[in-house]
Amino acid sequence: MPVHGLTPILLCLLPMWRILTPVSSHPQHSRCQLIQRTALCSYGKLTSVPAGLPDNIEELQLNYNHIETLQDNSLSYPSLSILSLACNSLEKLESNTFQDSKWLENLNLANNNLYIGYQQTSHALKTLSRLRVLDLSENKLDEEMATTLLQNLTSLEYLNLSGNLLQRLDEISFRDLHQLKELDLQRNIIFEIDNAFNSSPKLQRLNLAFNYLPCLTDFHMTQLVVLNASHNFIEWFISRPDLNDTFQLETLDLSDNKLLFFPFLPEQSHLKNLYLSHNSVRFLEHLAGNATFPKSATTVEFYNMNKRVSNVTAKLWDESLHGDISSVEILDLRANQVDYFPEGFLQKMSALSRLYMCTNCLETLNLTSEQLSGSLYELDVSNNRLNQIVADMGAMAALGNLTYLNLSLNDLDQLPSGLFSSLPSLRSVDLSYNNIDICPPEEAETSTDGNSACVDWKNIESLRQLYLKGCNLEKIPSFAFAGLSLTHLELSDNPGLIVEESFESLSSTLQNLGLGNTQIQDFDFSHFQSLKSLNISGNSLGHLPPSLLNLDLKVLDLRDNRLSTIPPGQANVLAPKLHTVFLTGNPFNCCQTEWFRTFETTETINVVGQSDIECEDLYQTTRRLENFQSFLCWEEGRESILWYIMLFLSISLPFVGILIVAFITFKPKMLQKSIKKKCLKPTSY
Secondary structure, X not given: OOHHHHHHHXXXXXXXXXXXXXXXXXXXXXXXXXXXXXXXXXXXXXXXXXXXOOOXXXXXXXXXXXXXXXXXXXXXXXXXXXEEOOOOOOOEEOOOOOOOOOOOOEXXXXXXXXXXXXXXXXXXXXXXXXXXXXXXXXXXXXXXXXXXXXXXXXXXXXXXXXXXXXXXXXXXXXOOOOOOOEEEOOOOOOOEEOOOOOOOXXXXXXXXXXXXXXXXXXXXXXXXXXXXXXXXXXXXXXXXXXXXXXXXXXXXEOOOOOOOEOOEOOOOEOOOEEEOOOOOOEOOHHHOOOOOOOOXXXXXXXXXXXXXXXXXXXXXXXXXXXXXXXXXXXXXXXXXOOOOOOOOOHHHOOOOOEEEOOOOOOOEEEHHHXXXXXXXXXXXXXXXXXXXEEOOHHHHXXXXXXXXXXXXXXXXXXXXXXXXHHOOOOOEEEOOOOOOEEOOHHHHHHOOOOEEOEEOOOOOOOOOEEEOOOOOOOEOOOXXXXXXXXXXXXXXXXXXXXXXXXXXXXXXXXOEEEOOOOOOOOOOOOOOOOOOEEEOOOXXXXXXXXXXXXXXXXXXXXXXXXXXXXXXXXXXXXXXOOXXXXXXXXXXXXXXXXXXXXXXXXOOOEEEOHHHOEEEOOOOOEEEHHHOOHHHEOOOOOOXXXXXXXXXXXXXXXXXXXXXXXXXXXXXXXXXXXXXXXXXXXXXX
């Protein structure tokens, strides 16, 4: 065929050639986005590594695809340093997968199925001599599989094995990881650790949370900086007592365990953060030498039942059992069973800044004898059994940096006189659910020594938040808040509270006010132009206070009142301003819900519990307002259309009856013929 005869055919095939060429040579490249030297190929439904990417890419993201196998030579990118294949269906990596990617440093294989082909995968990983970061989380690996995969990874610094099936760790588990600095083992089923970290002298951060460890004894990892062993079943934490080295440990998290005693900490350490919440910690030093318990044990011994070596003996009542706590800044003992502090215990923590003791069994808090640190700025002893606080002027003066004090949910009916006025940095005080009253100004000036059944504030300029919820307050004295610049004031759950003019001094500063369940009715809020959040729930209000319309409120709590509706004018004013509103527990009228449609169509407002707001229809039946269909309600006069239907029927039915009687009377023969025609039909027999 002559050459010129091919020209029309080639011209026709040229557009198709341009379309098919990139598809055939780079079939999956189009699913990737290139940004400088990074290829983003996640969520592409890929079944293999895309070919045809630039040779100089340094990062390749292949997360959330359908890749099952990384084949030999599939990564022909010599500059590749970061590779992520998380959340695929990856079962194995062939032996020569990384033959052309020797510079790989960061490899993410999380949430795959590597338990299937872990042996072949281990051969591929061994070729990565520069690998520093490896994520093998969520791969259903047991300890044998993990050990196989980690062989010869001597350069590894960060390893994530969380969410697997590891049960027992020993000296061969991480024997080649000499450079390891951070190890994540959370959410496995580990119940025993036997010298597993001896080959990792550089390990600084260890996460053992959410496992099944019964105890941690013979703790001797002096180089460790952070240890998280929370959410286990640990009853004892004991450091090796014969070590003279200084432990580098700064953060120890043993929260949500079953600790019976305060942990036996190292004799020398840099411990700053100690988290022990949600355990069963008690101090039992008062039993030492007690005649009541003459046979009580003084020591406890722990044995390694496998090899019968590394036995540990702890002296239970030794004063030094607490170890070195001089550098502790945060002590979290929430939700334990502490009913007292051993003598000098808190005094040892000279750097203590935050002490959290809520939900314990304390009955007395002696600020004088405890000699709390002058650096303390947060103290929470809420939800205890406190009925007495002891403090002299020296103890209160030492707490000059205290900014937060929570005494709520106790049995206090007296406090040291001048307690709060002696704390010049105080910003937040919570006295909720105690039996403490507010002193009238004249009584506050005369009471200076001993204890007092009421409290005063005496122009504490630093105070910003005051919580007096559920204190059985009957009346707020005039000028009770004079000289204060409160932004938060909580007075809810004080039924029958008489407020009078006690708030006037706060009109320019108050931003959050709680008056729920106080039986207030006609309170004028117009003076509080800075108010942003208001709680007036549980007050049997039949209508909204008109003064609310002049405020720039962002949060309004109107739950459990007697509101039947919100006038459309008020709803139109409030809806654009409010960000959050609470309205459940009101007997709204189902036929007066224009306000609800206003709130519903305003995008900037969040109606909390919108699906739970109820209304009453004409038959006083409670319905979900959100689903109520108002076809029975007359929109203009708010009268039900049902009444009009009944009125029409009451008029029309008698008229129809009269017509029937007249028809029967004047046309009887016609009726008889009709009946005979329909009913008296001839039979076949």
